[in-house]
Amino acid sequence: MTVTNPSVRQTRVLGKRRSALLAGCVVTVMLSAVACGGAGTGGAKTTKDGFAQVPQKEGALTVWVDSTRLAAAKQYQELHPDVKLDIVTYDGNANGSNYLQTKVQLFNRTGKGWPDVVFSSQNNEVTWAVDAGFAAPLNKGLIPEATLGQFAKGANDVCTVNGTLYCLRNDLSQAVLWYNAPLLKKFGYSVPTTWEEYGQLGKKVAKEHPGYLVGDAGDSFTPEIYLWASKCGANDITGAKSVSVNTTSENCTKMAELMDVLIKNKSMSISGVFSTDFAKNKADKVLLMPGPAWFGGAVFKDGLKTPAGQIAAAPMPQWKGDSSPSTGNVGGGTWLVSQHSAHLKAATDFLKWVTTDNAYQGEKAPGFPAYAPAAEAWLKGQAASGYFASDLSALASASSQVWPGWGSGQFSQEAIWAATVKPGLTEGRTIVSMLPAWQDAIVKHAKSNGYKVSE
Structure with a gap:
């Protein structure tokens, strides 16, 4: 089921070696177009922030969300009218549909189509998205350590592979x-x-x-x-x-x-x-x-x-x-940035906003935010709403009591x-x-x- 994207480890090949590789692509039709010469990259890659980045350019930021997170994407667009968003709704991989993984496999073969940012209702996406060369590392320069350090303890464990962070937790579903x-x-x-x-x-x-x-x-x-x-x-x-x-x-x-x-x-x-x-x-x-x-x-x-x-x-x-x-814990969801994004600055700006900003997480989010400062604001907002019969302090206590013996496998x-x-x-x-x-x-x-x- 896991597709490995060779372009993650590939260095640029010149002269006859490149020609031979391209010839091999014609013969071996099952090889990924990305692996066979960087299809869809639009030019040479530059290694930065822990991975090989495609040339950056202007254009719409493609964001995939489920129906629940659609409101977040729309709110970001309203608050950032200078950013052009192409918002696509999908099932969010609900109930383990594997829709995202299947589509990434297709995009890896065709060398195009990857979203810049994607939300998943599942916490196990890094189990395949790293090997597939899809998820970009976030703690190598894309997201400041000061920001990452304020997520709830253990919240991003499901996003971490060998010390590298590949996604950000949306909310805690304790x-x-x-x-x-x-x-x-x-x-x-x-x-x-x-x-x-x-x-x-x-x-x-x-x-x-x-x-x-x-x-x-x-x-x-x-x-x-x-x-x-x-x-x-x-x-x-x-x-x-x-x-x-x-x-x-x-x-x-x-x-x-x-x-x-x-x-x-x-x-x-x-x-x-x-x-x-x-x-x-x-x-x-x-x-x-x-x-x-x-x-x-x-x-x-x-x-x-x-x-x-x-x-x-x-x-x-x-x-x-x-x-x-x-x-x-039931869900919680994660946000990923694509290694193939040609709009990394806009993608990471969106990612930081949607996971940490009180405008959404503190005031609008339906679930308990994984970002601790936003969680405090969220709890105050729930108390002020007048809907609940008591405060929701039980949620704050439970956030640190999720049993670690149940993991997030593929x-x-x-x-x-x-x-x-x-x-x-x-x-x-x-x-x-x-x-x-x-x-x-x-x-x-x-x-x-x-x-x-x-x-």
Whole structure:
């Protein structure tokens, strides 16, 4: 699946050597046009900022974004009318679609078409984008160290390969326990602080208030909320191409068992928070909902249209006796600059603005910013909005509690869960019964992507 772009390591060849190389390109039709003479570069490259840069020129900056980040690109255009943007919307690689990787493979073959800047909803793009010669290094001169140093601790770990930074994290998607404060009070319940209390509350809700929900297990990112928070070792990336997979450990099975009980008594939905069914039939039935930082706006406010003054956030429950608080993470997204960009100054200006400027991250962004100063402004803005029933300090605490034993490999855990476990839930099977099949699917996907697997 990974395409290596030889032009990253190539030096300019003169005279007969260049002619021979070009002749070879004609014969070997499968070689990349970029490798065979710098197609699309418009001239000789200059090594600067840690990579070989194509000649820079005037022209429109091509930015690829998903529908959610479209507002950011448009806002940048409004605030920078002197910069011409060509904004392209795509799926953002949602659910591991691999659209970006597939297109880059095509652009590498044809020697043209690469976007200057691209947003991805996935945190694993550098696992292929570096070898493909697409992602430009950012900490070799393009982005000031003073700027990079203000991102939240560990936020850009998923962007770093052998000490070189190849992308910037857009937002942190740490999971917390969202809850309906007035509804919880009306029913006489307390916010659970342990998973044991959470499970017991789910049983009480099913018995005393049938139809109301304490969670949802219907989305492809379900394991990133529940199993990740439980320290389930299903996805421990231990090296550049190595992963440890164990879905049947105690930390995995006890969370699966808890979820199975709640799914069976219907206090946990399997519809999915973005499904038509959920919005139509369950929007006003959510009592509790473990979920990432962006649930507050994208799910409750915009999706379910929950009225203001109801939704609050609490720390994710922990297992009794666990002295090391942990939570999961759903997405967050990353921004990359292309090594092929002929507009690097404009590209890096856009990148810095979209990840750090309060005009977007502090005031408009739907999720908790990865850039710490913007996160402070964002929290103040959420408090001032009047929408939430309490402050969102739980998000700030959770930002440093994402369990590091769940990595961002080249394969998509969301796609694997959607194909392996989700259909079984629809058929009435338990999560516990599907844990071995889930492990088998992860192992197969990892090996097909060249990973050495430890089970």
